[in-house]
Every structure is written in C-alpha cells, then in structure tokens.
Amino acid sequence: MHRIILIPALLAVLAAPLAAQVALPGVSVPRVGEVLEPVTDTLDRTLAETQRLADRLARDRLRDIERLVRRNRDIIERDARGEAARRGELLVMDAAAGDLAKASGLGFVALGSESIDGLGLSVTRLKTPDDLTLAQAEELLATLLPGAVVSADNLHFQSGNAAGVVLPLASAGPANGTSVPVGMIDGAPGPSVPVAAMRGFAKGAPTPSHHGSAIASLLASAGVGPVRVADVYGTDKAGGNALAIARGLGWLVAEGSRVVTISLVGPENPVLAHAIAAAQRKGVIVVAAVGNDGPAAPPAYPASYANVVAVTAVDGKRRALIEAGRALHLDYAAPGADITGRNAKGKRIRLRGTSFATPLVAARVAQAMGAGRTWRTTLDGEAVDLGKKGADPVYGRGLVCGTCTGR
Structure with missing residues (x-):
C-alpha cells in the first residue's frame, strides 16, 4: 500500500524537467543521489514493515485456528x-x-x-x-x-469485522428492478434487513448475526433483489462447514438465484469444489472474498476455485487493505473500508474487510445480468484501473463500485 504511494513520488523526481535539477544562483539544489537515498531508505523500511505485518497476520491465522480447536475439542x-x-x-x-x-x-x-x-x-x-x-x-x-x-x-470463516462503532442511520436505496435473484451464504441477517427468503443449514439456524446482517444490508443498499439467505452458522460451533455451504448453495440454486455471494474463507475442499462447479454448470455466478489473513496466508477458498469471481477490498482512498488475503486468481476490488452497514440489531456500523467488498461486486454482476448485458464486459467497462497498468495481483481487473459507501 505504501509502496504504491512512494514509487510515484520517486518517479516524479527522476522525471522532473532538467531546469528543476540545475543549480540556480543563490539556490542549493541537492544532487539526484541525495534525493533518492532517503526515499529508497523509507521504501525499504516500509517494505520491511509490510512484510512483518504479513507474517504476523499469517501467524495470527494459525493461532486463531489452534485456539478454536482447543476450545471446542468436542466438535x-x-x-x-x-x-x-x-x-x-x-x-x-x-x-x-x-x-x-x-x-x-x-x-x-x-x-x-x-x-x-x-x-x-x-x-x-x-x-x-x-x-x-x-x-x-x-x-x-x-x-x-x-x-x-x-x-x-x-470449516470456513467470515472475512470481515461487523462489530464496529454505531453511527446515525441512513436510508437505503430502492431496488432498481433490473437485478436477477441473488443468493447469500453467510450468517442470517437481523429483522431490520428484510430478505425474500431465509433457510438454516446449521444447528440453531437461522440466527441473526452481525456479519450476515452487514452483508445483507450492503446488497439492499445496492438495490438488488430478490435476496435469499442460506445461514450456514446458526449457533453451531462447527458452523460454516463445507457440507452446510454445499447444501445452502444447492437450495439457492433450486430457488432460482443467478448470482451467489460468499464472504467466507477456508481451505480447499473437494465436496465444496464439486458443489460450486455444479452450480456454475447451471449458469450461476459465484462471487467470493479473498479473506483478511494477509498476503502470506494460503490461497483462500472458495475464491480460488475455477471461475469464481474473486474479490479484494480497498479503503476510502482507494488503497488496498493491508490485511487482504489472496486467491489463485483475482478479479476485482471494491470498497471494503470506510463504508457502513447494519448489524443484527439494525444499528448502522462501520465495516472493514474483504467480506464487505464482495456483495458490492455481486450486486454489479446481478444488475448487469438483469439488464440483459454480459456481466464481465459491463464490470470491465466500469472498473477503474489501479496499481500496475492492466490486471494485477493487488487490484485484479480494477475497482468496481468505487463510489459505494453502504447504508
């Protein structure tokens, strides 16, 4: 993230007009080497700090899994x-x-x-x-x-923080009438975020969750619908498992969902891979988050499965989130920080994570399909190229829904 900021500054020094680098009477102008040295020193320190953070996120992921297993050995x-x-x-x-x-x-x-x-x-x-x-x-x-x-x-884990500071409420945008049906696999939304249908695929499901409420509220803010929700968590300590996700996906496909958004991450799983491939053969577009375990973490699934639309996140200044994970491919970036959504109690909260970028991209796909357009061509036409020119591993094919702020 900082590297992207520093490199343009460095190039600006190198590309400055000759007159700006020639000593004028009474003016002391530093030599190019004297200018570059502190910049490159700062760049080296920034890269080192970024690597340390990436390593820490990877360690945190392993520690969190160890803690989860230790505390729930019975299941x-x-x-x-x-x-x-x-x-x-x-x-x-x-x-x-x-x-x-x-x-x-x-x-x-x-x-x-x-x-x-x-x-x-x-x-x-x-x-x-x-x-x-x-x-x-x-x-x-x-x-x-x-x-x-x-x-x-x-098990698969939600990839974002939806327990932020409560903010004043904002109104949601009306459905635009051009969306195909959208499915969502997550926790259940609270009653303040109405959806067309909801079904549980875990013990105690459907049970309202902050994360599921935030995802559903972002879909509502984008004006898509109808939205159906498969709750794969409920109150189950082993919720978010591969079989629950496969069951939920099957129900959403059977109910007519044409786009399915999944803001969960986990390891490669053959059963889930078969389920997603089966949904894709029926023409369903699956959109998934790359997770928040940092770039040193293993590739995230289901985002890494073939032909799944993999989504990363940027903040309000269009900087890639430092904690964004990775997939075997990357399609688009969307706002995942400096945006707001609803929690399970209906309160408006700040959101951060690749989880929250994912439904914004899914909404764009659903709207393009609803308007009878080719979704890939539409999103590529909207995407703002960031980072290296063309598709790159940080921003994918570009930023989609760049002005979206949630609700």
Whole structure:
C-alpha cells in the first residue's frame, strides 16, 4: 500500500524537467543521489514493515485456528492438512456400494447419505473409528477408496469485522428492478434487513448475526433483489462447514438465484469444489472474498476455485487493505473500508474487510445480468484501473463500485 504511494513520488523526481535539477544562483539544489537515498531508505523500511505485518497476520491465522480447536475439542478437529473440520466425520462422494462396505469393515459408520437439491450431487457422511484421529481416518479412507472423493468437513470463516462503532442511520436505496435473484451464504441477517427468503443449514439456524446482517444490508443498499439467505452458522460451533455451504448453495440454486455471494474463507475442499462447479454448470455466478489473513496466508477458498469471481477490498482512498488475503486468481476490488452497514440489531456500523467488498461486486454482476448485458464486459467497462497498468495481483481487473459507501 505504501509502496504504491512512494514509487510515484520517486518517479516524479527522476522525471522532473532538467531546469528543476540545475543549480540556480543563490539556490542549493541537492544532487539526484541525495534525493533518492532517503526515499529508497523509507521504501525499504516500509517494505520491511509490510512484510512483518504479513507474517504476523499469517501467524495470527494459525493461532486463531489452534485456539478454536482447543476450545471446542468436542466438535472440532484437525484434518490431514491441519485445517479445522467437524470432529469425527468424513464426507464421501462417488463411492460404490461395495466400497462403503469395505469402510464399514474397518470401523467407519454411515451417518447417512443425501442428495443436494439443486446441484445433482450425493454425499455420504461417515463417522470415523473411535481409535483414529480425523487425520488418520482421512488418510486411511482415501487409500481404501481411491476412486471416491474423500474429504473432511472443513470449516470456513467470515472475512470481515461487523462489530464496529454505531453511527446515525441512513436510508437505503430502492431496488432498481433490473437485478436477477441473488443468493447469500453467510450468517442470517437481523429483522431490520428484510430478505425474500431465509433457510438454516446449521444447528440453531437461522440466527441473526452481525456479519450476515452487514452483508445483507450492503446488497439492499445496492438495490438488488430478490435476496435469499442460506445461514450456514446458526449457533453451531462447527458452523460454516463445507457440507452446510454445499447444501445452502444447492437450495439457492433450486430457488432460482443467478448470482451467489460468499464472504467466507477456508481451505480447499473437494465436496465444496464439486458443489460450486455444479452450480456454475447451471449458469450461476459465484462471487467470493479473498479473506483478511494477509498476503502470506494460503490461497483462500472458495475464491480460488475455477471461475469464481474473486474479490479484494480497498479503503476510502482507494488503497488496498493491508490485511487482504489472496486467491489463485483475482478479479476485482471494491470498497471494503470506510463504508457502513447494519448489524443484527439494525444499528448502522462501520465495516472493514474483504467480506464487505464482495456483495458490492455481486450486486454489479446481478444488475448487469438483469439488464440483459454480459456481466464481465459491463464490470470491465466500469472498473477503474489501479496499481500496475492492466490486471494485477493487488487490484485484479480494477475497482468496481468505487463510489459505494453502504447504508
């Protein structure tokens, strides 16, 4: 962020007219080297500070996962990659009946099989043997069933802070009538942010949350609708898991959502990858946040899945958020700080995070589709090029919804 500010200043010195660098009578003009030296020293210090912050964010992420697992050992466990997942359960897809019988012979217990409405997928839940950790059971089952999809039920986390300072209320903009239906996968919004439909996919869901309320209020401020919400958290300590997101996505697709916004991040998960690919085959555009774990964190999912619209965030001065994470690709930036939304109690609050940039981009996609336009061409035409010329890993294809401030 600071590097982007300093480099133009440095170039300005180098590109200054010759007359400005020639000594005039009675005026002492520093040599180019004397000007550049403190600038480059400052740049080096800034880059070092940025790297330290990135490393700290990555450490914070690991510490937060460790704390979550430690405090909820009865329901959360680490998978074979060390990622947080629902304890003692594995998900299996594309397994033959005989394969599941083999698993049963080794102590795996079938908890049920289900078809995910709207996506044409079938998932079987297996309880792991009592004498194996989740990681051990996952590795054993993957070896036993080489032709099947075997996965832990990984947890995904909201990627923004929606517990900010309460501000005076502002009115919401009216729906513009040109939007296709929009789906939202998150926590549930409070009653002050009305939506067309809501359904729970976790214990205690739907339960109003600050984060879900903020996302829904940003969609409302953009004037899109109808908006349907899949609450994948509720009161479940292991909420936001891959199966809940897949179920929620299936419901939204079955209900007619053409664009789905997901401001959650987690590790790569085969079941969720299959679910998103199935939704995309039906023409649904999935828009997802890159997260706030910093650039040193692993790539965020679902933003990193193929053809998902990956979104990062900028502040009110159009500077990339220093905490913005990364994905395997980046499509657009949108305001994710110096904007406001509603919390679960209906209070207007300040927001910060890539979570809140994501529904703004999703709204633009939905509006373009509703107007019968090609959404990619429309957003590319609106996007303001920031950073390096053309698409880049900091701002993607440019800033969308640059004047949006929320509600």
